Amino acid sequence: MTHATLTYITLSFVVLLLILLYIMRAAFSYRRKKDEEADKDATEVGFVVDAFHGLVTSQKEKERELEILRKQAEERATAIESYNEDILQSVPSxxxxxxxxxxxxRMNSAAEKILDLREADSIGMEYHEIFASPIRELLENRETVERIEAGYVTVxxxxxxxxxxxxxxxxxTGAIIGQILVFTDLTELKAFQSQKELRERLSNLGExxxxxxxxxxxxxxxxxxYTKILSRKVDETLQPAVEAISKEVSVMDRIIADFLSFARPTELMLTRVDPGSLIEGCVxxxxGVLAGIRVVTDYAVLPAIMADEVLLRQxxxxxxxxxxxxxxDGGVLTIRTLLxxxxxISISDTGHGIPENIQDKIFLPFFTTKERGTGLGLSIVHKVVISHGGSLDLExxxxGTTxxxxxxxxxLIET
Incomplete structure (x- = not known):
C-alpha cells in the first residue's frame, strides 16, 4: 500500500468520524430539545391541573361557608319566629x-281563653262565622279603633x-295585608267597679x-x-175595711224592717260553716215554695269555710x-258548687229569664218587678255577698236565669 493510499484512507476515516460525531451531536441536541419540550408540556399540564384542583377546593370551601351561613340564617329566623310566638302566646291580652x-x-292562647274558642277550629274561618256583635261590626267596617269598651257574649x-x-x-314595606284585633277581659274590673259604686250608694243610702x-x-x-181601737168600736160592716188597714200597716212595717236591715252596716258573725249542709238546710x-219544682244538685267536695251562717242562709x-x-208552672232548679x-255556688232556674233592659237594675235598692215586692231582696243578697269579700254574678x-x-x-278553713 502506497503512502498516498494510506493517507486517503486515513482522511476518509477522519471525515466519517467527524460526520458520525456531528450526527450524534445533532441527535443528542434533538433529544435534549424534545426532552425539554416534554418537560415544559408536563409542567404546563401540571399547572393547569393544580389550578383546577385549587379552584374546586376553593369552591367547595365557599359552598361550605355558604351552607354554614344559610343554617345560621335559618336558625336566626327560627329563633326570631319562636321568640315572636313566645311573646304572642305570653301576653295576657x-x-x-x-x-x-x-x-x-292567628289566635293566641289568651284569645282562646277569653272568647271560649279554639285556634285549631278558628283558623281559616271567616270573621262572621266566629264573632258576634259588636266585634263583627268593627271588622265589617274595618275601623281603626284605639280603645272602646263593649259587652260581648261568647259562643x-x-x-x-x-x-x-x-x-x-x-x-x-307598610302595605296593608289584613287586620289585627287586640282585646282585654274587663269583666272582673267592671264587677269590681260595680261593687265599689254599690258600696258607695249603700253607704250614702244607709245614712x-x-x-x-x-x-x-x-x-x-x-x-x-188607732186601727186596733177602731176594730173594737166599729160595727161588723166596717170590720173588713179596718182589717185591710191593719194588713197594709203590717206590710208597711215589714217594708220598714227590711229597709232598716238593708241600711244597717253588715257586721259578720263568722263561724265555721259546712257549705254542703248549709245548702241542704236552705233547700x-x-x-214549701219549691212544690212542683224538680231540684237537681251537683255538689263538689268542699272544705269548711269561715262565714256568717245566718246571713248566707238568708x-x-x-x-x-x-x-x-x-x-x-213548675220547672227545674239546679244547684251547683265548684271550687x-x-x-x-250557682242557683239556676228554667224560668222566663230577666229582660235585658232591667238586668243592670235588679241589684239596686227598691227596684222590683213584683206587684207586692219591696225591691230589697236582691240588694240585701248582693250586700251580704260583698260583705264576705265575694261577688254575685248573673247569667x-x-x-232561664243563673x-x-x-x-x-x-x-276556706282547709283545702
Whole structure:
C-alpha cells in the first residue's frame, strides 16, 4: 500500500468520524430539545391541573361557608319566629289576626281563653262565622279603633266585658295585608267597679234611710194603735175595711224592717260553716215554695269555710225563692258548687229569664218587678255577698236565669 493510499484512507476515516460525531451531536441536541419540550408540556399540564384542583377546593370551601351561613340564617329566623310566638302566646291580652279577606290567620292562647274558642277550629274561618256583635261590626267596617269598651257574649253564652283595639296589619314595606284585633277581659274590673259604686250608694243610702225609717215607724205605730181601737168600736160592716188597714200597716212595717236591715252596716258573725249542709238546710227550709219544682244538685267536695251562717242562709233562701217565683208552672232548679280559684255556688232556674233592659237594675235598692215586692231582696243578697269579700254574678236568657255566689279562697278553713 502506497503512502498516498494510506493517507486517503486515513482522511476518509477522519471525515466519517467527524460526520458520525456531528450526527450524534445533532441527535443528542434533538433529544435534549424534545426532552425539554416534554418537560415544559408536563409542567404546563401540571399547572393547569393544580389550578383546577385549587379552584374546586376553593369552591367547595365557599359552598361550605355558604351552607354554614344559610343554617345560621335559618336558625336566626327560627329563633326570631319562636321568640315572636313566645311573646304572642305570653301576653295576657287576646290577639287575633286576619288576612285581607278577614279570614282568621292567628289566635293566641289568651284569645282562646277569653272568647271560649279554639285556634285549631278558628283558623281559616271567616270573621262572621266566629264573632258576634259588636266585634263583627268593627271588622265589617274595618275601623281603626284605639280603645272602646263593649259587652260581648261568647259562643258558650258567657257575658263578658272587653276593651277592644283594632288596626290594619302591615308588612315590612307598610302595605296593608289584613287586620289585627287586640282585646282585654274587663269583666272582673267592671264587677269590681260595680261593687265599689254599690258600696258607695249603700253607704250614702244607709245614712239617709235609717233616719227616714225611724220617722216612718212612729206614725205607723200610731196608725196601728188607732186601727186596733177602731176594730173594737166599729160595727161588723166596717170590720173588713179596718182589717185591710191593719194588713197594709203590717206590710208597711215589714217594708220598714227590711229597709232598716238593708241600711244597717253588715257586721259578720263568722263561724265555721259546712257549705254542703248549709245548702241542704236552705233547700229543706224552702220546701214549701219549691212544690212542683224538680231540684237537681251537683255538689263538689268542699272544705269548711269561715262565714256568717245566718246571713248566707238568708241569701241562699232568697235566691231559691226568686227562682221558684220565676217558674209558677213548675220547672227545674239546679244547684251547683265548684271550687277552683274561688268557691262558687250557682242557683239556676228554667224560668222566663230577666229582660235585658232591667238586668243592670235588679241589684239596686227598691227596684222590683213584683206587684207586692219591696225591691230589697236582691240588694240585701248582693250586700251580704260583698260583705264576705265575694261577688254575685248573673247569667240569664229566655231559657232561664243563673245567680252565682263567688266567695274568695280566703274564707276556706282547709283545702
Amino acid at each position: 287576646g290577639v287575633v289576626s286576619f288576612d285581607r279577606r278577614l279570614t282568621i290567620t 258558650t253564652g258567657r257575658r263578658i266585658w272587653l276593651g277592644l283595639n283594632m288596626s290594619p296589619l302591615k308588612d315590612s 239617709m234611710s235609717a233616719g227616714i225609717a225611724h220617722e216612718l215607724r212612729n206614725p205607723m205605730a200610731v196608725i196601728s194603735g 229543706a227550709a224552702s220546701d 241569701t241562699i233562701i232568697n235566691l231559691l225563692q226568686n227562682a221558684a217565683e220565676s217558674m209558677p 277552683k280559684d274561688r268557691l262558687s 240569664t236568657s229566655s231559657k 245567680f252565682v255566689i263567688n266567695l274568695p279562697k280566703d274564707v
